[in-house]
Amino acid sequence: MLLCLAAITRSSWTRRPFATQLKRLAATAAAKVQTQNATSDLVDQLERDARRILRVVERRVEEREKLLKEDMAETAGGSSEQIRRARALKESEALQEAWTRYLDSKQSFREVGPLLEDPDPEIRSMAVEERTSLSSVLSDHLSHTFPSLLLPPSPTGHFSALIELKPGVGGDESALFVSTVLKMYDRLATQNSYTMETISASYLEGSKSSGGGMKEAIVEVKGEGAYDLFRWESGVHRVQRVPATETQGRVHTSTISVIVLPTSEASQESESEFKVDEKDVKTEVMRSRGAGGQHVNKTESAVRLTHIPTGITVSMQDSRSQHSNRAKAWQILRARLLDRKLTEEMQKRRDVRQSIVRSSDRSEKIRTYNFPQDRVTDHRIGMTLSNLDAVFEGDHLRMVIDELQREHEESTIEDMLSE
């Protein structure tokens, strides 16, 4: 049980799904073992709560046994059927091994039961230890191992993240908060071994001297898993604090909006199914140049792309280089279109079950940062953390993200189990 609980806090950025009910049950189970009232009821209880996962595991193990029988019946080698079968067997090997370990542990657990009543106190205490460690193996399998072996890898795992931040309600204060949140994301990226690159950044006039309020920021965090890390930041973030400019010490509320889009290198895209047809995109360059060419030497570098089928437009004039503006605009357009596609796909799966974590609604207030009370609340999972500084430093923010990720994975498992 203790191993189980330790795993909750120290997390690595790979899929680690487990059901929260099992987490709570594991804690009660530990208590039960301690009081020596443990019987095989414990295993029954664990299995009852994890029955859906167990059912899927049993089904997969049966399928595997069928494949094994077919495989042994065949004598001639090399057919594509056999190759397919061999691959399926290889893939389900880990699950089979886990299942075997589980059954063995369950068996041992039941065998140790009578020893709890043994007259010898040494034997009794050894039995208690044995039961404790075995029940932790069992619940670990049910809550970690099986779900992780059953859960498919994240379909968005290879995407990088394109993050757009804009002030919402609150004028200058809101623009200042954009800078604050941007710095927070920069730290989060660094802590997870990513680098953050600025694609476009515009500051309020004169703001660089007065603290750096930003009108808009678009950044890219490149690398596998970057999108999965940042995706839950999409939405409206609300801040309550006394602004730097406030003379009477009143608390103001302002908002910023964050949109996180999946993005990939152009080279990766040719392999994926997602492609934007150049014919669908209208490119406009700003302002007529009259005769143009040698006749004119004023720099006009602004570019606007319009994706005709969806009406999505992207304007970019951040750089003196038209070529560079065009490239960035394309990157953003591709990301917006990809995001749209992913959102549509996700919405199709959502109608089976209402999920707490909705990444489709951009106008939802997802989080409130309250400075006077020094706490942050994520409204999607009802999680509140104190110590704002630690959140802005990145590592506590990671805890919130991990919890959101967990919820997402649980709902994915639920979807899978209800098939």
Place this chain on the structure above:
Amino acid sequence: MPPAKDYDALLASMVRRRANGEPLAYVIGNQPFGSLSVKCRPPTLIPRPETEHWTMKLLEILHASRWHSKTHVLDICTGTGCIPLLLAKASPNGHLNAVGVDISALAINLARENVNDVLRDGHNSVSIVKGDLFSTSFADDIYRQLSQPRAPFDVITCNPPYIPQHEYDRLSPSVRDYEDPVALLGDHAGQPSDGLSFYQRLVEILHSTSSPLGKNSILTEGGMLVVEHGDGQSQAVQEIFKTGFGRKLSRMEAWKDQWNKHRAVMAVL
């Protein structure tokens, strides 16, 4: 890096220059061109976005083509050297070799600086040589300066001066007062004032130096010629090529720029 107060003085002087009408690229000292930053200095012509546009289109064609293992490019009236430089930098190493020729010593110096700044050992190479398109020894002059055996080029690019005198007189001061008229005025002595003299001359050179066997030609058989031209000159340039090259002309295309104006003519000979 100069201390902060010197930055203020520097900025003030740059703003003053710009306010006087000096082109921004001269004030800042460079102009983006494709993925490069090209150093700029008066009076050498500042690279235009329209030129960037067709150069990138040419780049795509070269990348898609399976002609040669190594493509040799000649850029006439190279100015800052932006065209051969971008082609060389953006092509895989060992696959492209370019020569830029200009009449102006100032342009040549600047182009050589750009080559040194942008290209390193192992990269595709760019050579900058001196030459006058209207000289009878134009081709010989080029080859003499190159330390390689005389061979025809696979691609010739040219952004020649194409502005007629009467249009030049009405140009904005930021062009007329700062950029080299030699790089802009397309009228040659004794020719009609239509800005088209250079295209006539190009045809003369390619025609005279290419025999049926193509032995002395500066453009290889099946080679490509791409020229930029001014607003409204597309038809005229195409006529000059059709008349001048006759049956040697196997294919011709009119290319538009990003403002949807005809801006370049591509011909395959």
